[in-house]
Structure formats: structure tokens, C-alpha cells
Amino acid sequence: MMDRQKILAGIATIVPTLTLAPCAHAQSTVTLYGELDEALTYYNKVGNHSLIELQGANLTSNKWGMLGKEDLGGGLKAIFKLESGFNINTGKSSQGGRLFGKDAWVGLASDSLGTLTMGRQLDTTVDLVQPLTADNYGPAFTTPGDADNNDNSFRLQNAIKYASPTYRGLQFELMYGLGGVAGDFTSQGASSASVAYTNGGFGAAAGYVYARNDGPGGVGTADQTQNSSVTPLFGDTPFVGSRMIVHVATQYEFGKFTANVRYSNAQWKPYVTFAAFNRTQTFNTAATSLAYQMTPAFQMMAGYTYTKSSGGSSATYNNVALGAEYSLSKRTMLYAIGAYSHAHGTTFSEDGNSLVPAGGTVGDLASSSSTPNQIVLMLGYTTKF
Numbered sequence: 001m002m003d004r005q006k007i008l009a010g011i012a013t014i015v016p017t018l019t020l021a022p023c024a025h026a027q028s029t030v031t032l033y034g035e036l037d038e039a040l041t042y043y044n045k046v047g048n049h050s051l052i053e054l055q056g057a058n059l060t061s062n063k064w065g066m067l068g069k070e071d072l073g074g075g076l077k078a079i080f081k082l083e084s085g086f087n088i089n090t091g092k093s094s095q096g097g098r099l100f101g102k103d104a105w106v107g108l109a110s111d112s113l114g115t116l117t118m119g120r121q122l123d124t125t126v127d128l129v130q131p132l133t134a135d136n137y138g139p140a141f142t143t144p145g146d147a148d149n150n151d152n153s154f155r156l157q158n159a160i161k162y163a164s165p166t167y168r169g170l171q172f173e174l175m176y177g178l179g180g181v182a183g184d185f186t187s188q189g190a191s192s193a194s195v196a197y198t199n200g201g202f203g204a205a206a207g208y209v210y211a212r213n214d215g216p217g218g219v220g221t222a223d224q225t226q227n228s229s230v231t232p233l234f235g236d237t238p239f240v241g242s243r244m245i246v247h248v249a250t251q252y253e254f255g256k257f258t259a260n261v262r263y264s265n266a267q268w269k270p271y272v273t274f275a276a277f278n279r280t281q282t283f284n285t286a287a288t289s290l291a292y293q294m295t296p297a298f299q300m301m302a303g304y305t306y307t308k309s310s311g312g313s314s315a316t317y318n319n320v321a322l323g324a325e326y327s328l329s330k331r332t333m334l335y336a337i338g339a340y341s342h343a344h345g346t347t348f349s350e351d352g353n354s355l356v357p358a359g360g361t362v363g364d365l366a367s368s369s370s371t372p373n374q375i376v377l378m379l380g381y382t383t384k385f
Contacts, residue, residue, distance in 0.1 A: 028071065032064070032066055034063055034064035034065065035062065037060045039337075039381070040052070040378065040380070041058065041380075043375070045359075046369065055366070058365070060138075063086070063102055065103065066080075066082045076109070081104075084100050095155070103121060105159075114162060114165050116162050117163075120159065121155060121156060123209040124161070124174070124207050128207060132260055137303065140323070146227055154222045156222055160178070161174070162175070172193070176190070176192075179215075179221060190211040192209040193208060194208075201254060202251070208247070209243075228367055229356075230358075231268070233348070233351070240270065242271070248263050248264075256293045259289070261286075262285075263287075266282070267280050267283075275353040276349070276352055283309050284310075285305065289301060299325045303319075304318075304320055305319040313358075314345045316344050318343075320340050320341075322339070333381070337380070339365075342360055343360045343368075347359075360373040
């Protein structure tokens with residue numbers, strides 16, 4: 001704790017100096033930024049009880065960070081990003097308590113050649129496919145339990161990523177996470193690749209991410225995903241195995257409307273099997289949404305997500321979400337979201353050794369219900385700096 005306090009105190013000391021850099025050297029900048037999101041939230045069922053609580057990150061995330069750039073000449077720049085996530089109601093760091101758990105990378109960017117970055121980063125599907133999905137409207141609009149990482153529950157560390165320049169609307173990204181295991185180049189590693197095309201109001205993207213958490217206790221370059229009972233081993237038992245996720249999406253803007261459709265296939269393959277979770281669990285998800293920008297300040301949106309799991313257990317999840325956003329300024333927004341989930345079938349117990357009835361699960365929010373249905377209502381506030 002003392003080391004973290006010393007680090008934060010040091011950052012607080014140097015940031016004012018760094019932000020003055022443009023005055024002395026116009027080609028260099030360091031920007032301090034952040035987002036704060038808080039909501040009064042009601043669940044009709046979390047486990048066996050209803051719940052009213054303050055809950056953050058229902059529309060945007062809670063984070064702060066530093067983004068740096070130095071012009072090296074000839075269209076080449078040195079760049080870096082350090083970004084920390086936190087729980088707004090407790091002040092604790094998110095992403096497993098990491099100081100810069102959201103992003104920690106350094107790289108080079110060229111106007112003509114593209115961008116190369118190294119460190120802890122989002123995978124390529126999050127960069128290129130996710131922006132064309134309803135996850136932009138908050139985690140209530142995404143896949144139950146985030147089984148396909150549409151809500152970027154995990155990141156890749158020890159990763160090298162290349163992003164191409166955009167040429168006539170076309171861009172691609174390649175990524176590899178180094179497992180660091182002597183004698184085995186693939187163990188604990190990860191890879192990802194995506195491509196996107198935009199033309200006016202139309203956009204389409206496709207990509208994949210493959211992650212091996214085959215080290216002791218499920219160690220790998222990708223984080224664990226243990227958000228709710230939708231995914232296997234959502235308790236304290238680590239997932240040891242691989243995740244292969246393929247994701248495609250398309251979006252079209254016409255007038256004041258924005259519509260999108262997406263599909264994903266996520267395969268969780270266990271390398272250590274349990275009594276029930278003893279073979280690959282597959283999640284197929286199809287989703288669509290429609291947003292209407294009624295005025296420059298007011299937007300409404302609706303989304304539907306269907307997820308089917310199969311393998312050691314079998315369940316379906318039907319989710320509907322409605323929302324409204326009102327901008328008080330360019331930085332500050334009020335929002336209201338209501339969502340409903342209905343589940344049918346079975347899922348795994350926390351330890352993967354038995355099957356239990358699947359519980360309603362609204363997107364990537366909190367815990368699953370103890371019944372087939374779950375309702376969530378929230379009134380929130382988000383601001384940026």
C-alpha cells in the first residue's frame with residue numbers, strides 16, 4: 001500500500017510539469033484524462049434477494065490515465081498510454097488490483113506505416129469490432145457474463161500489437177501476447193487479428209482472439225473471466241484452458257438512427273476437467289440494437305441479445321435492454337437504463353462439478369439471479385475530464 005501511495009504521489013508531482021511540455025517543446029504532449037460513472041441501481045434478484053445499491057461503470061467506465069506523444073519528425077511519433085481502472089464507491093483498483101490495469105503500453109506511430117505498441121493492451125476485436133456493437137450503450141446491452149469479451153472483461157499483457165493506417169476506409173490489426181515459457185512459444189500466449197471497413201454511415205468488422213491460460217492456476221497473458229454463472233468456473237476455481245472467440249459486426253447510420261447487428265462464437269476448452277465442465281463449452285451470441293438521436297442532447301436506444309450455450313451444459317439467455325441519455329454538456333451526461341433477462345436450461349456450479357438451473361443475467365452486470373428472470377433498473381451520471 002505504501003509503495004502505491006508513493007507512486008501516486010510521484011505522479012501527482014510530475015504531471016503538472018509534464019503538461020507544461022507543449023510550452024517549451026511544441027512537438028511533445030502529455031495529457032491527463034479520466035471518466036467517472038455512478039448510478040443508483042435496482043436488481044429484483046441477485047442470488048436470492050433484491051438489491052438496491054450505488055454501482056459504477058453502468059454506461060462508461062471509471063478510470064484515469066495519461067496519454068503521451070512526442071513528435072520525432074517525418075511523420076513518426078513516440079507514444080505511450082497508462083490507464084487505471086477503479087471502483088468509484090470503494091476507491092479500490094480494478095483489474096485485479098493493478099495500478100494500470102486497463103492499459104500500460106509504449107510504442108511508435110507513423111502516419112504512413114501504422115502503429116506498433118507493446119505492453120498490456122486491449123485485443124484487436126475490442127479495437128475494431130466492439131465499436132460497431134451495442135456495448136457502446138453500456139454493459140446491460142452486451143453478452144450475458146461477457147462470455148465473448150464484447151465488454152472487454154479481459155486484456156492481453158506482454159503483448160505486441162500492430163495497427164495499419166486506414167486506406168480507403170479499410171484498416172487491420174495484428175496482435176500476439178508472449179507467454180514467456182522457456183521451450184514452449186505458445187504456452188500461456190495469445191493472438192488476435194481483426195479487420196474493419198467504413199464508408200460514410202456504413203461500417204463492418206470481423207476478428208478473433210485466442211488465449212491460452214494453461215499455466216499453473218490458469219496463468220496466461222489473458223485475464224480470467226469470472227463475472228457470473230453464465231461462464232464456467234465463475235467462483236474461486238481458476239479456468240485452465242483456452243478461449244477462442246470469433247466476432248463479426250456491422251453498423252449503419254441513417255439520419256438520426258444508428259442500427260447494428262453482431263454475431264460471436266466463443267469456445268471455452270478446459271485443459272483440467274471437472275465432473276460437469278468436462279469438455280468444450282460453446283457460446284453462440286446474436287444481437288441487434290437501434291439508437292435514435294432525438295435532439296443533439298437526447299438519445300434513446302434499445303437492444304436485444306440472444307445467447308445459447310452448449311457442451312457440458314446447455315442454456316439460452318434472452319436479454320432486452322432500453323436506455324436514454326441526456327447530455328448536460330460535452331463532458332457530462334445523465335442516463336436511465338432498464339433491462340430484462342430470461343434464462344432457460346442449465347449452467348455449471350461455481351466449481352464446475354455439477355449442473356444447476358441457469359439464472360437470468362443482464363449483460364455484464366453483477367451476479368446472476370437465483371431464478372430464470374432478472375430485472376435491472378438504473379439512474380446514472382457520467383462525466384469526463
